[in-house]
Amino acid sequence: MSSAVTSSLAHRVPDLGALELLLAVARLGSLGGAARELGITQPAASSRIRSMERQLGVALVDRSPRGSRLTDAGALVTDWARRIVEAAEAFDVGAQALRDQRDSRLRVAASMTIAEYLLPGWLLALRAGRPDTAVSLLAGNSAAVAERLLADEADLGFVEGLTVPTGLDSVVIAHDRLIVVTAPGHPWSRRRRPLTSEELAATPLILREKGSGTRQVLDTALGGLARPLIELSSTTAVKAAAVGGAGPAVLSELAVREELAMRRLVSIPMADVSLARDLRAVWPTGHRPVGPARDLLHLTRA
């Protein structure tokens, strides 16, 4: 599979600290200034940038006695670096929410797909507006989300099922749909006509286990007929199998957006089945969200 000769990414990509430093240099136009901002000394910054240039084999900044500017290549590298740092920020805010299980001002319960793909972005936006709101996150299925809310162990929930659990009010915050995907080499990727639901039902698919949200939606749409090629217990495992060419899979648009953009997977048009589903914010009937929960709710709609 992946070649063992290829030394790991971590050896070829500068670490986060170096990338943050590079972004600071780009923004401030000076090594010393960037060092100050990050709370390190100027020689440390100087040496770190230099060793990054050595590692990449590319000159990144033009130094002068009046400051430092990015080279053309440096500007490009800095933009790519920003992507890594942004992903790291999402990771950070998510991990923090996961850690502070107790006594937070805003306790969120969310389904897996939403927690994976949408929540970090929302939390970053929330932090931008209200920097000191401590958020805690509990991820689980719809039933678990409902349970937490009703036990007053969460202030706001997010679910992605077809139905709203009883005892909860809800509002639709986004739409999602399941799509059929295969690896680029699969015969279906060269089809001209859209796929019919009969064909889909007749073909063994890479699926989530029974009981998962996605599986429920698919089974309902096909009339309980989806045929498993294999059943896996996480979206990630399903994606990996599909990318590896094991067969067609049915997954949330959210989950495969990046794989589609990278052409690691291709989407197969469907003719007659609508696998749309709503993503909803939920809360105990009558208890409209207030305070930070209300702020978060507003963020999610737009």
Add this chain to the structure above:
Amino acid sequence: MSSAVTSSLAHRVPDLGALELLLAVARLGSLGGAARELGITQPAASSRIRSMERQLGVALVDRSPRGSRLTDAGALVTDWARRIVEAAEAFDVGAQALRDQRDSRLRVAASMTIAEYLLPGWLLALRAGRPDTAVSLLAGNSAAVAERLLADEADLGFVEGLTVPTGLDSVVIAHDRLIVVTAPGHPWSRRRRPLTSEELAATPLILREKGSGTRQVLDTALGGLARPLIELSSTTAVKAAAVGGAGPAVLSELAVREELAMRRLVSIPMADVSLARDLRAVWPTGHRPVGPARDLLHLTRA
């Protein structure tokens, strides 16, 4: 601005090596197996995962004498980690292309926006299909791209201007458009009616310098009338100024997609101006791309 107390991301986010290790553990279901794959010893993997758990304050894997499985929180963390690693892969493939200036099998010349936002994804896809194609990248404006191609110093080019440089054949590979954006707090973000071109032309904007591709398109669309609030020399600088609330900016949709998703910027609808532009692959007239250049060209269209 950003608080100095907040210790840097790098202290709260595990480094790339640790994240890669976590992904390997998730995939293989065993610390030792993951260690083997990454070419380190089992104790090293064990300790690294443990220190990552300590750093995050979250249990990530359930160890047992028969292997290790991710906890629920671990699954979530792993998915967020995958995002970082994917961004790092894009960085890596881009940096490599930037380094290998000479004697590559495939020499690409691309405009800044394309090099920044699209090319790494293409190169990853290309590498997936042809793992050993050495690619070199030169980023510059349309004129520079044309020059390289005509001097036979590049095999395939990508430009985003309004016109195709003479001497080159081209094919449209994607569409882009410029959009007006502001920070979320700006008055325009609460407008109900779309913006007219008169209003846009009458308002001082954060702009790229004259001569840049985006500026050209905007000036043409407004009849050469764009009024600068400030002129900055990179897309990134413009974005940063806009995010900071300095005023409205006009930027490529590609460049601000993530900022929009994160709600760091909001898009202001335009009534009567179309700021669409084509992204094109280009090559010297008559010399249709062959070999790796042809493969890359195919990847970009879909």
Add this chain to the structure above:
DNA sequence: CACTGCTCATAAGCCCAGCTTATGCCCTCA
């Protein structure tokens, strides 16, 4: 003209994170 203040670079020394090797315990399966 020299002084001040900004820039960056170099050198010497410290410290800790992460690696390795060596070992031991737990569990399962033949």
Add this chain to the structure above:
DNA sequence: TGAGGGCATAAGCTGGGCTTATGAGCAGTG
């Protein structure tokens, strides 16, 4: 009951990144 795969712990090494101390180049100023 022993073999084998899983993980943990302990001791010792190494290197990368930090600090402090110092010097040099350039701009603006009285």
